[in-house]
Amino acid sequence: MTKILLRSNYIFAIALIINLLGNNVNAQTTLASQSFEGSGTWNYTPNPATYNVSGDVWGIVSSLSSITPTDGSNFWGMQDLENANGGGAFYHVLNFEEIDVIGYTNIQLSFDYNVIGYDSADNIRYVIVVNGVDVVTTALSKNGSGTIDYNVTSNFPNAESVGIRIEARQNGGSDYAGVDNFELMATILNSNDTTSTVNNPTTQVAGTTVDANNVNTELNAVDVFSFEIEDNGNGDNLPTNVIQMRFTPGNNNTLLWGEDLQGVTLYNGSMFITPSDVIIENTELILEFDDTPVSIPDNDVTEFTLGFYINENDIADNDIIQVEIDATEYGFNADLNGSGFSTPYASSNITGNLININVEATRLEFLVQPTDVNVDEAISPEVQVGFVDDNGNVDSTYTGATGTVNLTTNGSFDASTTNSVDAVDGIAYFDNLIFDTEQSGVDLTATHGDGTIPFAYDSNTFNVTATPEIIAIQDFDSTAPEWMYSSDVVFFDNGADGYFGILDNSSSGLNYPNLSGNILFENDLDDEGDNGTSGFANLTFDTIELENYDSVTFSFDYDIVGYNANTDDVKYQLYYDGVGQGDVLLLDGGVDPVDAQGTVSVSIPDSVEEVYFVLSIRNNGADGYSGFDNFQLEGLPDTPQSFVFEDGIWVPENPQGVSESDDDITIVNGTVIFNGDVKANNLQINSGASLEIQELLEISGDITNNGELTFVSISELQTGVLGELNPTSTVTGDVTVERYIPSRRAFRFLTSAVTTSTSINNNWQEGVNNTGTNFPSDNQNPNPGYGIHITGDENGTNGFDATPSGNPSLFSFDNVTQTWGAITNTNVNQLNAGDPYRVLVRGDRSTNVTDNEASSSETIIRSTGTLATGTVTLSNMSNTAGEFNFFGNPYQATVDIFAVLNNSTNINTAGYYTWESDLSTQGAYVYIEDDGTVTPSGSNANTYLQPGQAAFAVTATTAGGTSLVFEESHKADDSQLTEVFRQSNISNSLQIVGNLYSENSYNNNLPAADGFRIKFSNSFTNSVDLNDGVKPFNIDENFGVMNGTSMFIVEERALPIEEDEIQLFNNNYRTTNYVLVLDVADFDGVTPYLQDNFTSSYTELTEGENAISFTVNENNTSFDSDRFKIVFSTDNLSTDTFENSEFVLYPNPVENESLFIEFRSANADIVKISVYNMLGKQVYNSEQQNLNSEIEIKEAQTWQSGVYIVKLNDGQQTITQKVIKK
Structure with missing residues (x-):
């Protein structure tokens, strides 16, 4: 490592050359140089002349194979010299002219080379020429690179001229050579005295040990070495002006100067001297004084002390500093204006003592x-x-x-x-x-x-x-755990004409390195139609459960070759929890490139619980083939964690949506609300803590509640539920369950999911009851929005709320005697999980129970007790065929009721009954079949029983042991099931669906009052069987189907034939005007008619919806229970004065124009015409006599946009039809 202080980076580059030459650049001059950049001063001659043809090279190039310039952008390159393009089987010579070196010393010649692939017959060498004579001939490495440095003065001190040649002989296009950066350098001879020397000091710096922390600034540098420079004064009367000093590490030195030495100081006995440049390398230290040379007076001597200060860090303990002046190297130089140094400038090496660097740990x-x-x-x-x-x-x-x-x-x-x-x-x-x-x-x-x-x-x-684990793998080598798959195209082997199946990769012709062993391989998947497919072959990999893994990665390897047709494609798709994530094309055939290989890697979100995968391949052509391998799912096993809530903080985090089924949750204190799904192994609520569940709670272990645990009910769509428990799971401590009830004064079928140790009053009535009827002074409502009134006594005894009439509002049903009975008290009777009740809910306890017209409100009833878990058997059932059994959902969960029915004893599994509070005035029965069909249609009921809901099931046969059995596995996995989740199969049969509406409900799109359904199929029978849904009686309107003495809400019948009749049943009318809507299938060969025995009329029932208006009055026959029947005939039975088919409304829809009624064959004397909007307001009324063919209603032009009801009455019957105004 080299450190340069005080100068630019240019000096750094020069210093590298110094290191190669072993001399100081400031003492040397460049006599000649050539780097083939066009500016070189060392002239050369190539023989033969340069060429560069078809891979034969002799000349200047910028690159050649992996050879690049060492200086600038060009070098001299050589390739395949034995050629016919200017070369031959002889030595090529690059001859550099001889340079005059008289008056110079320290002459140094250097160049760089790089040789690749020369064999035994090839050769490359350099020849040094001194004074016109070849004095050195040396071969270069045949497969290597480096720098040649040759000291001419050391070997030829009397040299007057120096030149060099490069000679090369080589044959072969894969062999290369290059030379670059030729340089000849020397030091000018000093004409003054050259007798100055470097000497040992009087006393060398003593060896010592220093603390590394105390010698890392310039101010606290440690003295490491002393030396003298002496001008011996031989007559020139000039000083020695030192411009360079050079020091090297001694033999015992261990400190890496270039890495650990921060800087140096130089003291001459009276002052510190600052060099113009300091160059620090591991092998030398050079001080330069170009700006102000260090002057030694003529015939005088000066002693110097060198100091070191080291880096602050990365210092090795017990490192040793030892400095030396090497007498054999050129290192001390003086300028030409004064005396020069003798050669050598020291009689022997000058070596300093040992300075030990000590690191003291703190x-x-x-x-x-x-x-x-x-x-x-x-x-x-x-x-x-x-x-x-x-x-x-x-x-x-x-x-x-x-x-x-x-x-x-x-x-x-x-x-x-x-x-x-x-x-x-x-x-x-x-x-x-x-x-x-x-x-x-x-x-x-x-x-x-x-x-x-x-x-x-x-x-x-x-x-x-967690350590990543392979969850599933398919590498076609039987590696476990094996990821099984299926193919919709049978594997085949038709030799070279086509293949699809498992193949040893070594026979595949594919080269992607990740494919190994057996692979899935295909070639010409269409196989000319003999096997395979012209479409996609789909491999479907089995569904894999990921619930117990995090950070799951899906991956596989592929190699596809020659998919050159538009119909040659490979794609894949992942399915998360059954939902496709979209096709991903690996290769779109016919579009460049037609080949592809690689590894697919997809990170699967931790929220995904299961995954499967489909690979789709389509290839028609023998030139195309592909291979696939290593289909793998890898993830981190979920390690159990403990989530703790204390003092308002979760540690490590809120478990909602995060925790898994093997994690524990503890609520130490405070209140926690989970408004999303939560999974856990064990759940513990400490004393004084509370937890509210608003969605799904899934527990695989135990619940220990020493505080408060509440399954809250926020709306019809959001109620906290408890998922399926393991057989060994326990729930300790009382639990509170809530049931939201929307605003409407109506009966509800309710139950509790807990068995209480306190009374009904303590729970559903919030622990209070009214003992007087003065409202609001006597009304007890401690918790607004909670609880209901339960009445049954005028004075409020036995826990009831007092009312003027004392009429009861809470009833149970005796399944044995098939009778309703009022509950005798609420202050003693307790709630048992699964016990059903019919309850008149007026609203919350703010409702005025003395006024039947009082406004209703939404409310929440709640119960606290032991939560029902595990298997629950309800055995207080009727043993008589066809009789009803009232039961409640014992779980705080949505339950698949047909799973319950099919798991029970002597229970009709075709359907069950709930009470729909929105139907009619006070509610009505709804029948739900096992295929999800609901009658009356339009109800929100489905195949799932909600928490807190009660229902009816029917005994199948007259036999003993009738019971309903609930299992934990019957629980649904979602807390918001309000729609039909099973696909209805009603399309498998012809149907007539009847819904009875009050005229007001029909006009305003309100729910039906009651309804029935008749199914027809050649697999059904007209005899009564368990597939027929018995009709339960409503408090208000009833409309059903009679078969003998039995009445049904749903009846299955054989396909109708001529003269078939189906008697309908109706009673309990609560108003005068009704609309019977019959949705009718297309019965091929016979026509259904609605026969009205009161009006002695027949109305043809056409395919689709038929809306038939009728009235009931004081005439008993108008509300006879057998007023209506459906008859089938091939003849025209219509006896109406007119029918829907005998008049036409047009245009429909009507825009800004008149509405026309065209009468085709009506023969009534007087027809009353009225039109109503959907709010029930009459917008048109007229009476027409002596009907002509058409009536125009101009008023339609001014009607607002919407749906209108047009009624035509001839005194015997009313025909109703809808028209739309745009």
Whole structure:
């Protein structure tokens, strides 16, 4: 290493040349030079003349193979000299003219060379010419490079002229040579006295030991060497003006001057002298005084003392400084205006004493910091702790037992770890630091074993991560764990015409190095149609579970050759949790390049729980082929962690969305709200702490609740639920469950997911009840927004809320007697998980229960007790076929009810019933079939029973042992299931779907009051069986299907034939005007009609929606339960005065124009026409007599945009049709 002080970088470049020559540039002159840049002064002649033809080269070039210039941009190059382009089988000569060197000394000749690939028949050499005579002939290396430095004066002191030749003979296009940077340098002879010498001092600087921390500035430089310069005064009466001094390391020196020496001082006994330049190298120190030479008076002597100051750091302990003046080298020079130095300038080497550099440790330091490491693996590179001084220099005296370093950690060392090590030369090497547990933010703490170095010293933090594991691999060599796959194209081998399957890579012709052993290989996948496919062959790799892994990487290797057609393509697609991530093209055939090879590597998000993969290959052509190998999933095993919440802080972080099923969560104090999904192994809530669950909680271990745990219900769409528990899991401590109920005065079917030790009143009534009926003074509402009123007594006894009527609002159903019964009290009776109730919910406890017209409000009911877990069997069921069984969902979870029904005993599995509070006035029954079909249509019910919800199931046969059995596996994995999640198969049968609306509900797109569904198929029968859904009776309107004495909400029937009749049932009308909407399939060969026995009319039912208006009045026959039936006929049975088919509304939609009603065959005397908007407001009314063919309604031009209902009534029947105004 070279250090240059006080001058520009130009001096640095010159200094490099000095090092090569062994002389000071300021004492030498360049006599001639040639670097082939066009400005050289050393003339040359090539023989033969230069040429550069077709790889035959003799002349100036800028590059040749890997040879480049050593100076400038050109050099002299040589390649294949034995040629017909100007060369031949002879030596090529590059001849440099001889240079006159009279009056010079220290003559030095140098050049650079580089030779590649010369064999035994080739030769290259240089010839030095002195005084016209070849004096040196030396061969250059046949396969090497370097610099030739030749000291002419040392070998030929009487030289008067110097020249050089390069001679080369070579045959072969792969052999190269180059020469460059020819230079001839010398020192001008001094004409004055040359008798000055460098001598030993009177007293040499004494050897000593210094502290490394005390000699690192110019002010505290240490004296290291003394010497004298003497002008011997032989008659020129001139001083010796020294312009250069040179010093070299002594034999005992160990300090690396070029790396460790910061600077020097020079003292002449009276003052410090500052050189104009200081050049420091490991092999020499040169002081230059070009600006102000150091003057030694004629016939006088001056003694000098040299001082060193070293760098602050990177100093080796016990390094030795020894300075020497080498008498055999040229190093001390004087300018030509005074006396010169004799040759040699010293009678012998002048050598200084030893200056020892001592490092005194004051502390420990991590010289090599720990890095992230995998569990059960040693940290690499090894950790190093050094005994260092304040500047970080290592004190080597701490060795062995005196240098013991102990390490501790906030992580967890493996038992095999070596964490106590004796230092070697001041450094302790820890190559066996192993951790047994995954952890982030780990550090090491170092202490000195005997305490001489006080205090503890910490490392940087690092992470201990799980060791990556291969989760699945398919390398076609049966490596485990094997990633299985399937192909939609059968593997085949048709020889050279086509191949698709497993092949040894050595036979594939592919060269991607990552392919090895057996690979998946294809060639001409279309195979001329004999095998394979002209489309994509798809390999589907099995779904792999990733739940227990983090930082998963998917990868595979591929090599594709010759895909030159547009239909030659390779792509792949990853599927995360069943969702495709999009095709990725590895190669798009027919587009350059047609070849591709490499490794695919994809990082899979930690949120992904399972993944599968599809590789798609399409290739038609024998010239195209491809190979694939090493399909792999690799990830870090999830190491269990403990998440702790204390004093408002999570450590290490909030587990929501982060924790896994093997992690533990502890709530020490405070309140925690999880508003997203959370997984854990064990969950512990300490006394005084509380936890609210708003979404899904998945626990694989146990729940220990010594505080408060609440599954909150925020809305119909958001309720906290508990996922499936393991058979060994336990829940300790009371849990509170909530059920949100939207605003509407209506009955609900409710249950509790906990068994309480307190009364119904303490839970659903918030622990209070009204004992008087003066509102609001008597109303008890301690927690607004929570609780309901439960009535059943005029004075509020037995825990009930008082009402003037004392009518009950809480009912149970006796499954054996098939009767409803009012609950006798709420202050004693307790809630049991899964016990069902029919409850009239008026709103929260702020509602005025003395006024049936009082406004309702949303509310939340809550229960606290023992959470139902594990298998729950409900056995208080009817054993009589066709009878209803009222039951509740015992879990705080959404439940797949058909999984429950199919797991139960003697229960009809075709469907179940819930209560839809939005239907009719007070709610109505809804029937949900196992395919997800819901009747009446439009209900939000589905195949999942919500937490806190009760329902009905039907006994299948008259037999004993009827029971419903709930299992943890029946729980759904989501807390927001409000739509039908199963695909309905209603398209497999023809249907008539009936929905009964009050006229107001129909006009305003409100829910139906009731409905029924009739399915037709050649696989169904008209006999009653378990596939027919029994009709339960609503409090308000009922509309169903009769079969004999049985009534159904859903009936399955054989395909209809001529004269088939289906009797409908209706009762409990609550208003006068209704619309029956019949959605009818296309029955091929027969036509369905709605027969109205009250009006003695038939209405043809066309494919699609048929809206039929009717009224009921004081005439008993108008609300007879058998008023309507559906009949099938091939004849025209219509007896209506007019039908939908007998008039046409046009245009529909209508814009800024009139609406026309065209009557085709109506024969009524008077027709009343009225039009209503969707708010029920009449916007048109007229009465027409003696109908002609068309009526114009000009008022339509002024109607607002929207949907309108057009009604035509002939006194016997009303026909309704919708029209749209744009």
